[in-house]
Structures are given as C-alpha cells and as structure tokens.
Amino acid sequence: MRFRLLMSATLIGACLFAINLTVAVAQSETPRSGGTLTIARGQDSNNLDPYRSGTDVDMQVTGSNVIEPLLEFDEQLNLRPKLAERWEVLDATTVRLFLRQGVVFHDGTPFNADAVIFNHEHRTNPERPGNLVAWVAKVAEFRKVDDHTVDAVMTEPFGPALLHFALPSMFGQVSPTAIQQLGEDLGRGPVGTGPFRFVEWRTNDRITLERFDDYWGEPAHLERVVYRVIPEASARTLALLTGEVDMILNPSPVDIPSLKTNPNVTVQQTEGTRAIMFMINTRQAPTDDVAVRRALVAGTDRHLIAEHVVEDAGAPLTGHVATGILGYRDLSDFWAYDPDRARQMLDEAGWIPGPDGIRVKDGQRLELDHWYYRNLRRDGEVSEAWQSQMREIGVHVNLQLMEYGAMIARARSGPNPEHNVITLSHGVPTGHADYLYSLQFHSDFLPPNGFNLNMYASAELDALIEEAYGALDFDEARGLYEELAVRVADAATWIPMYVTMENEVIANHVRGYAIHRTDASIFLWDVWKQ
Amino acid sequence: MVKFIVSRLLYSLPILFGIVFFVVIAVDLIPGDPVEVILGADWNPASARALRAELGLDRPLLVRYISYVGKVAQGDFGRSFRDRTPVALEIMRVWPNTLLLTAASLSIAVVLGVLAGVLSAVKRNTWIDGFVRVISLLGLSMPIFWTGLIAIWIFAFYFRWFPVGGIGTWQHLVLPAVTLAAPSVAMVARMTRSSMLEVFGEDYLATARAKGLSERVVVFKHALKNAFMPVVTLIGLQVGNLMGGSVLTETVFSWPGLGQLMVRAIFTRDVPVLQGGVLVMATTFVLVNLTVDLVYVFLDPRVRYS
Numbered sequence: 001m002r003f004r005l006l007m008s009a010t011l012i013g014a015c016l017f018a019i020n021l022t023v024a025v026a027q028s029e030t031p032r033s034g035g036t037l038t039i040a041r042g043q044d045s046n047n048l049d050p051y052r053s054g055t056d057v058d059m060q061v062t063g064s065n066v067i068e069p070l071l072e073f074d075e076q077l078n079l080r081p082k083l084a085e086r087w088e089v090l091d092a093t094t095v096r097l098f099l100r101q102g103v104v105f106h107d108g109t110p111f112n113a114d115a116v117i118f119n120h121e122h123r124t125n126p127e128r129p130g131n132l133v134a135w136v137a138k139v140a141e142f143r144k145v146d147d148h149t150v151d152a153v154m155t156e157p158f159g160p161a162l163l164h165f166a167l168p169s170m171f172g173q174v175s176p177t178a179i180q181q182l183g184e185d186l187g188r189g190p191v192g193t194g195p196f197r198f199v200e201w202r203t204n205d206r207i208t209l210e211r212f213d214d215y216w217g218e219p220a221h222l223e224r225v226v227y228r229v230i231p232e233a234s235a236r237t238l239a240l241l242t243g244e245v246d247m248i249l250n251p252s253p254v255d256i257p258s259l260k261t262n263p264n265v266t267v268q269q270t271e272g273t274r275a276i277m278f279m280i281n282t283r284q285a286p287t288d289d290v291a292v293r294r295a296l297v298a299g300t301d302r303h304l305i306a307e308h309v310v311e312d313a314g315a316p317l318t319g320h321v322a323t324g325i326l327g328y329r330d331l332s333d334f335w336a337y338d339p340d341r342a343r344q345m346l347d348e349a350g351w352i353p354g355p356d357g358i359r360v361k362d363g364q365r366l367e368l369d370h371w372y373y374r375n376l377r378r379d380g381e382v383s384e385a386w387q388s389q390m391r392e393i394g395v396h397v398n399l400q401l402m403e404y405g406a407m408i409a410r411a412r413s414g415p416n417p418e419h420n421v422i423t424l425s426h427g428v429p430t431g432h433a434d435y436l437y438s439l440q441f442h443s444d445f446l447p448p449n450g451f452n453l454n455m456y457a458s459a460e461l462d463a464l465i466e467e468a469y470g471a472l473d474f475d476e477a478r479g480l481y482e483e484l485a486v487r488v489a490d491a492a493t494w495i496p497m498y499v500t501m502e503n504e505v506i507a508n509h510v511r512g513y514a515i516h517r518t519d520a521s522i523f524l525w526d527v528w529k530q
Numbered sequence: 531m532v533k534f535i536v537s538r539l540l541y542s543l544p545i546l547f548g549i550v551f552f553v554v555i556a557v558d559l560i561p562g563d564p565v566e567v568i569l570g571a572d573w574n575p576a577s578a579r580a581l582r583a584e585l586g587l588d589r590p591l592l593v594r595y596i597s598y599v600g601k602v603a604q605g606d607f608g609r610s611f612r613d614r615t616p617v618a619l620e621i622m623r624v625w626p627n628t629l630l631l632t633a634a635s636l637s638i639a640v641v642l643g644v645l646a647g648v649l650s651a652v653k654r655n656t657w658i659d660g661f662v663r664v665i666s667l668l669g670l671s672m673p674i675f676w677t678g679l680i681a682i683w684i685f686a687f688y689f690r691w692f693p694v695g696g697i698g699t700w701q702h703l704v705l706p707a708v709t710l711a712a713p714s715v716a717m718v719a720r721m722t723r724s725s726m727l728e729v730f731g732e733d734y735l736a737t738a739r740a741k742g743l744s745e746r747v748v749v750f751k752h753a754l755k756n757a758f759m760p761v762v763t764l765i766g767l768q769v770g771n772l773m774g775g776s777v778l779t780e781t782v783f784s785w786p787g788l789g790q791l792m793v794r795a796i797f798t799r800d801v802p803v804l805q806g807g808v809l810v811m812a813t814t815f816v817l818v819n820l821t822v823d824l825v826y827v828f829l830d831p832r833v834r835y836s
Contacts, residue, residue, distance in 0.1 A: 043794075044794075046612050046613060046798070047612060047613040052613065053613075129577070131569075134574065184613075184614045187613040187614070187615075188613070188615065202623070202786065203620065203623045203624055203786060203791070204624060204786035204787075204790050204791060204794075205696065205697060205784075205786035206696075228696065228784070229784060229786070230694070230695050230696075230784040231781045231782075231784060231790070232675075232679070232695075232781055232782050232783075232784070234679055234682075235679070235682055235694055235695050235782060235783070235784060238682055238683065238686065238687045238694050239694040239695065241687065242686060242687055242690060242693075242694055244693055244694050244696075402561075403561070403562065405561075405562035405563075405566065405567050405797070405799065406560075406561035406562040408562075408566060409561060409562045409563045409566050410561065412566070412573070448575065449574055449575060450573065450574070
C-alpha cells in the first residue's frame with residue numbers, strides 16, 4: 001500500500017515536473033512582442049545613406065534593418081530572396097529579377113520597378129556617383145519589363161553580380177521620394193523598406209530605430225532598437241554586465257575569456273570574412289626574389305601567432321579568402337611552417353648568415369622594411385611577433401609603425417612604393433573571391449590606382465582574373481579560382497596571417513539573434529527579449 | 531569699463547586668427563589625405579580628383595585659410611568632409627554637452643578645492659592639513675582614464691549607484707564631472723592653501739580679530755578675499771585644462787561632447803570640423819580669461835582698467 005502511494009506520488013510529481021518544463025520551454029519559445037533592444041558599440045556611424053558609405057559602422061545600423069537589398073545572404077553566405085522574390089539568368093549578361101509586391105518604403109512610397117531603376121540611376125549618376133560605383137556600374141542598367149519585373153543588364157559577363165545584389169551598400173533600395181526631397185540629408189535619416197524605421201540620431205550618443213508596422217513581411221518583434229556609442233571597451237563590457245545594454249559588438253579581445261564563463265551572457269563567435277595578411281612588394285629588393293619570399297613564408301608560424309597574439313579575435317588563415325567564400329582554396333600546403341626549409345632556401349639563394357645571425361649577400365644585409373599599424377585586434381603585436389620569427393631564420397625586419405591612414409596614403413602615393421612588407425586587412429563582403437583577386441592582383445589596381453601593393457601583375461594574370469569573374473556558372477568559377485589561387489600562392493606574394501573571428505556578446509534574455517559572418521550585418525528582424 | 535571690454539574683445543580677434551592658422555597648418559602637415567580616408571576602398575584617380583576639387587583641397591594653403599576666415603566672418607563654418615553636414619550644426623549638437631561637463635567639473639573644483647584649501651590653511655600642520663595635501667597629490671598624479679574606469683567599476687558596476695556611461699539624467703553627470711574635476715580640485719586646494727598662508731601674516735587680520743569679528747568672518751571675508759586673486763587666475767587656466775581633459779573623460783564615460791567629435795575628426799581628417807572645434811574652444815577660453823580679468827576688479831578695488 002505504501003509502495004503504491006509512493007509510486008503514485010512519484011508519478012504525479014514527474015507529470016507536474018514535465019508540465020512545468022513544457023510550460024517553461026513553451027514560454028521561452030514564444031516570441032514576446034515589444035521592448036527595446038540596446039546595442040553598444042565603440043564608434044558612432046558616419047553616414048547612414050547607403051550610397052555615401054558602406055562601412056561597417058553604418059551598415060550595422062541600416063543593413064537589412066532599415067535598408068534592404070534585392071537579395072540577401074543568410075548566416076552561411078547562401079543567397080536567398082529579399083526585395084526580389086526570385087531570379088532567372090536569361091543569358092550571359094542579363095538576369096531577370098521578379099520583385100516582391102505590396103512593399104512600401106517608410107515614407108509610404110511604393111516599391112516597384114521604377115524605384116529600382118531610380119535607385120540605380122541615382123547611384124551611377126556621373127556628377128555625384130555613389131560609393132562602390134565601380135562595381136555597381138557593372139550593371140549597365142535595369143530595364144523595366146513590367147511594374148514588378150526588371151532585367152539587370154551587365155556590361156560584361158560578371159559572375160559576382162548576383163552576390164552583389166545582396167549587399168545593402170551596393171543595391172540597397174532607398175525611397176525615390178526621399179532621395180529627391182532629402183538629398184544629402186539622407187545621411188542623417190535613411191528611408192528604406194526594412195522592418196525598422198529610423199527615428200533619431202544623437203551624434204556620438206545613440207541612434208534609435210522603431211518597428212515599421214507596414215513592413216511587407218511579418219512585423220518585427222522589437223518595438224525599438226537603440227545603438228549606443230561606448231568608446232571605451234571595458235566600459236562596454238561593464239554596461240552589458242550591469243544590464244544597461246543588451247548586446248555589445250566587437251568586445252575587446254581581452255574581455256572575451258571572462259565573458260565566456262559568465263552565466264548571464266553568451267559569446268557568439270563565427271569566422272568572419274576578413275583576412276589579415278602581409279603583402280610583399282615583389283618589385284622591391286630583397287623581396288623581388290621569389291626564393292626569398294618563399295623563405296619568408298616558410299619561416300612564419302601563423303598558427304602560433306593566431307593562438308597567442310590574436311587569440312579570440314582571429315583564426316589562422318588557410319586561403320586567400322575565408323572559408324565558404326566562392327573561390328576559396330585551401331593553401332595550407334603552400335604556407336606550411338618549416339623554418340629549416342626556410343633557412344635552406346635562403347642558403348641556396350646565396351644569403352649566408354653573418355656574425356650577428358643576419359644573412360648577408362654581396363655585402364648587403366638581408367633587411368626588410370615592414371610598414372604596419374596598431375589597433376584593437378593587436379595587428380601591431382602580430383607584426384612584432386613576426387619580426388622575432390624572422391630573426392630566427394636570419395632576416396632583419398625594420399618595423400615602421402604608422403597611423404593607418406598615413407600608411408595607406410604613403411603606400412599609394414606613387415607607382416613605386418618602397419615597402420617590402422605591409423600589413424593589410426581585406427574583407428570580402430560579397431562572398432565572392434573576385435573581390436580579393438581583382439583588387440589585389442589586377443594591373444588596374446597597381447598604385448596609385450588601388451591596393452595591388454604586392455606590385456604583382458601581368459597581362460596573363462589579368463586575363464585569368466577576368467575569366468574567373470566572368471564565369472556565371474559557379475562550378476566553372478571554382479575551377480578557375482583554383483588555378484588562380486595556386487598561381488598566386490606559388491609566387492609567394494603574401495605572408496598569410498589570420499582571418500577575423502566575429503565576436504558579439506549577448507545577454508541571455510535576448511533571443512533569436514544569430515551572428516552573421518560579415519562584420520557588417522546585424523539582423524534584428526527576428527530578435528526578441530524575454 | 532565698457533571700453534575696456536570692447537577693446538579686449540577686439541584684441542582677441544588676432545589671437546583667434548592665429549590659432550586657426552596654426553591649426554590649418556598642423557592639420558595639413560598630418561600625413562594622410564582626407565580624400566583617401568573618405569573614399570577608402572572606392573579610391574580611384576578620377577574620383578579622388580573630383581572629391582578633392584569638391585572639398586576645395588586643390589587650392590594652396592594660404593588661399594584655403596583666407597577663404598575660411600572670410601566665410602567664418604559671415605557665420606559659415608563649412609561642411610563636414612564626412613557627411614556634408616554644416617559644421618556649425620554638428621558642433622552645436624555636442625558643444626553644450628562639453629560645456630555642461632566643464633561647468634559641473636569647474637563648480638566641483640572650485641567649491642571643493644577652495645574649501646579644502648581653506649581648511650588646510652587654517653588647520654595648518656595638523657593631520658587635516660596632511661590628509662588634504664596627500665589626497666591632492668593623488669588627485670594630481672592619477673591619470674583620468676584610470677580613475678574614471680575605477681570609478682565606473684566601483685560606483686556603476688559594483689554599487690549600481692550610477693550608470694556606466696552616456697548622457698541624459700543628472701546621475702549620468704556625477705561620475706564624469708567628479709573624475710574630471712579631481713586634478714583641478716587638487717591644484718585649487720594647494721593654491722588656495724599657499725595663498726591663504728601668505729595672507730595669514732598680514733596686519734589687517736590681527737586688526738579684524740581685535741575688532742571682535744568671528745573667526746569665520748576673518749577667514750572668509752578678509753583673508754580669503756585677499757588671497758583669492760592667484761586662485762582666480764588658476765581657475766581661469768583650469769577651464770582650458772578641463773576642456774582639453776574632457777576628451778579623455780568623454781571617451782571613458784561615453785559622454786558625447788566636442789572632445790570626442792574632434793578626436794574623430796582627426797582620425798578621419800575632417801578638416802572643417804577640426805577647425806571649427808578649435809575655434810569654438812579657443813573663443814571660449816578667450817572669453818573665460820576676459821571674465822577672470824573682470825573678476826579681479828570685483829575682488830580688488832585697487833585694480834582699475836582704463
């Protein structure tokens with residue numbers, strides 16, 4: 001009898017527990033409508049007009065929250081519909097876009113084919129072109145088929161075009177009425193089609209967005225979003241821990257280990273799309289010798305640097321671009337750390353160790369000029385660590401610290417920059433490797449015209465780059481990028497370092513947020529607060 | 531008196547011109563090109579040329595300076611290189627915040643500093659005196675960004691008495707104002723103390739006591755008032771320090787002020803904003819100095835300006 005009672009009690013207890021658990025789970029699963037999400041970041045935006053600025057600090061606010069592009073990347077960089085419901089490749093230079101119906105801008109203007117055409121014309125207006133116009137203009141025009149269908153006609157076969165349609169900084173749609181009425185004032189008050197509308201911007205303090213109830217899709221859960229500026233990294237972390245803010249972007253790498261063990265917050269990390277590398281000037285002695293360059297690469301232990309210097313801010317680079325980007329090729333075999341091999345290569349090239357360990361050839365010491373900068377990610381410390389690794393193989397590195405803007409200006413001041421090695425970071429927001437290979441290896445972008453600071457270009461390489469980005473078939477493109485990657489890696493134009501890790505720290509009462517691979521996209525439509 | 535004020539204001543104009551000229555040259559000397567920074571990844575020779583012409587950077591330095599002065603005289607401070615907002619508008623968005631912070635810090639510095647200095651002087655060589663002098667030394671020696679972070683950690687994070695940063699309520703003002711004031715409190719206290727000690731030996735104080743006046747009246751009405759001139763000078767100079775130091779405090783406490791705006795303008799080579807900001811700060815400083823000189827008249831009837 002007692003046993004029966006005990007069993008019943010246990011059974012009832014178990015049922016109650018299960019019910020309680022279900023209720024608790026159900027409660028935490030049902031999005032709650034309303035509330036204000038406060039996000040803290042270290043810098044204020046510059047200009048919220050997507051045609052005047054595509055930088056991260058601006059796209060964080062507007063990208064896909066206020067301004068929507070024609071297509072969109074999901075968290076893994078796959079394409080999906082946005083303002084265009086579907087698309088059809090008609091021929092090598094034409095893509096037909098079927099636009100979503102029933103979409104209005106925040107000021108009530110309807111979104112349709114005319115709006116898309118107006119946006120493009122405004123963007124490519126020769127008197128005041130928008131930023132990134134060199135890419136945007138690959139689309140010669142949008143031809144109207146009917147009110148909700150346009151044909152994107154390109155100047156030449158251009159593989160990345162579809163991917164570019166997913167970038168708010170290139171094809172984000174702004175209300176034509178607002179463009180006409182506000183002009184440059186759009187920078188302080190963007191008008192788009194997104195789930196949130198712009199409310200106000202208090203300089204260096206906060207930007208406020210609120211839910212747009214006439215959104216074409218399901219309205220967002222959050223009532224308001226506030227982007228606060230907290231320049232000091234430790235103050236940002238403290239603000240999260242006191243509950244003053246719900247989320248912080250780009251936390252200081254120093255704080256991440258302790259935040260990971262904090263039970264009230266979650267650190268979300270994902271590999272970003274930005275590679276940090278040292279570009280080697282292939283036209284400046286002594287790095288004009290490919291044997292020397294290969295030795296430098298073999299003498300670099302980027303895994304050690306990533307683990308101990310960069311830590312949570314990055315992971316070792318394994319290709320010219322981050323994984324998952326179209327055109328990625330694993331180049332670890334070209335970049336293996338082998339200091340003995342490095343020394344051997346230098347010996348064979350005639351560089352013999354001198355009395356102080358630094359190699360000498362024909363009376364010249366093996367000295368390199370390394371231009372670098374310092375930042376929160378510790379790129380400065382990376383260079384300093386590398387200098388000691390080079391010492392081990394008998395190379396003397398002259399570290400020349402510069403402020404970033406000054407360094408770039410100097411590197412691009414003329415056709416013959418004087419660095420041997422220069423630190424640079426190259427993001428690929430398009431998800432397509434052309435964004436790297438064109439900008440860094442095409443002869444069009446040799447200084448002073450661009451960022452080909454490797455000074456490595458040839459007509460043959462140009463042809464290969466152009467063929468690769470012309471391939472509309474992604475499998476064909478992959479094959480060509482394989483060839484391109486190997487060719488460039490074999491010439492040892494880079495000392496690869498690391499790929500950024502995007503870190504964001506979210507308080508646990510914030511639900512539905514998934515970190516995105518590019519450092520610019522903060523998708524808030526699906527987010528809610530308990 | 532009015533003539534004096536007017537002539538002082540007129541004299542300050544060449545000073546302001548000179549300051550602006552210095553800033554224009556200094557910014558021009560900074561390596562790095564505003565056009566580069568603005569165009570970023572979009573840089574190409576054609577766009578660069580167009581932007582340079584649009585921003586007026588293709589003209590020689592002297593021409594740029596003269597044109598700027600001419601425009602300023604008409605109230606046009608130019609437009610930000612970053613987003614084409616009128617500079618005057620951008621500065622006015624944040625300048626009141628810096629003024630507020632400076633005023634609050636100055637008040638704390640004067641009140642606390644003078645009281646501490648008087649106390650220290652009156653209780654000379656007692657433990658109170660020693661205590662005040664040690665605390666002063668600490669306030670002078672510790673860097674603002676460190677004391678600020680410690681203050682946030684203790685009072686905002688641990689005790690939750692104040693917010694971590696930002697602006698909006700009086701609670702937001704307390705920590706930054708106190709942190710910024712700390713070095714000034716120290717200096718004002720020390721100056722008050724030494725100035726009071728100098729005055730203590732004077733005969734008129736003995737006369738006042740002989741007349742039967744209370745010690746409080748003797749100290750504050752007679753001694754302090756006579757000792758106050760050097761302190762007033764110091765306070766005037768402190769305004770400059772506070773405005774400059776506000777940059778660090780604004781960064782640590784996320785206080786959206788002119789200091790932060792100018793730091794960003796330096797990094798983005800936003801020349802019009804930089805020039806405008808410097809002009810505003812310099813003008814304020816000139817006006818503060820004028821006020822200090824006028825206060826002398828009030829304090830010491832022997833001072834007369836023709």
